[in-house]
Amino acid sequence: MADIWQDAMDHAVAIARRAGDVVREALLDDRMVMTKTSSVDLVTQTDQKVEKLIMQSVKDKFPTHRLIGEESVAAGEACDLSDAPTWIIDPIDGTTNFVHAFPFVAVSIGFSVNKQIEFGVVYSCLEDKMFTARRGKGAFCNGNVLQVSDQEDIRQSIIATEFGSSREPEAVNNIFSSLRSILCIPVHGVRTAGSAAINMCLVASGCVEAYYEIGIHVWDVAAASLIVSEAGGVLMDVDGGSVDLMSRRIVAANSRAIAERITEEIRSFSPPRDDAPPQH
Structure with missing residues (x-):
């Protein structure tokens, strides 16, 4: 059977490369x-230029397809994932990295049909x-x-995470409580690339065994979620259930055993969903 979305995927790769330029x-x-949203939630003219x-x-090229873009949602558009072919775009994942020329900056393009990711493209530009x-x-x-790591012992693992853009004491306490618990399992180390998409691609590449975060958005993880699963990895909610890309919570790991071990240590909380109606 012909791959009906191959043309769209080829276009995504080409446009990601242009965006990287x-x-x-x-x-x-x-x-x-x-x-x-805060002094540490950054956006640049380049984010907006790349998204446009x-x-x-x-x-x-695909006038009937729908679009979800980080900057469009920030400007007030609904984040509505329907069954229609939908492009889920993060023009610069790692904006803070970009501002500081820290070398992990990604263009992320996911493509969903019937609410299922059909292809994912993450271009680590630098x-x-x-x-x-x-x-x-x-x-x-x-x-x-790409193939995930075959390490099954979490004590022999590197775990990736991020600290998010909230500096509210309660949020910071939750983040560090989870971090402390995971570090003290003990694991070999904890790493943070500054980009959810790149962290997940590191899981897919076998460099780190798992990545977890609460507070990310669908455009951060849509493309990379498929890259992880197609490399043999697993996706899970931080409470251990099925992942919901609109929930802003994710564990991506090389194996179910590692993912489940991490969920035991995470102090979970629920940020407002990406598809929640706007608050007036």
């Missing part, structure tokens, strides 16, 4: 910074690493097959 050029001269570039190219996955066809980095 814009990001690299902007690093040289254009990192004007604004803030969104990707969205316009999709509208031109490393020039193109991570791709097509449902049922494996995961790749620059054309090389």
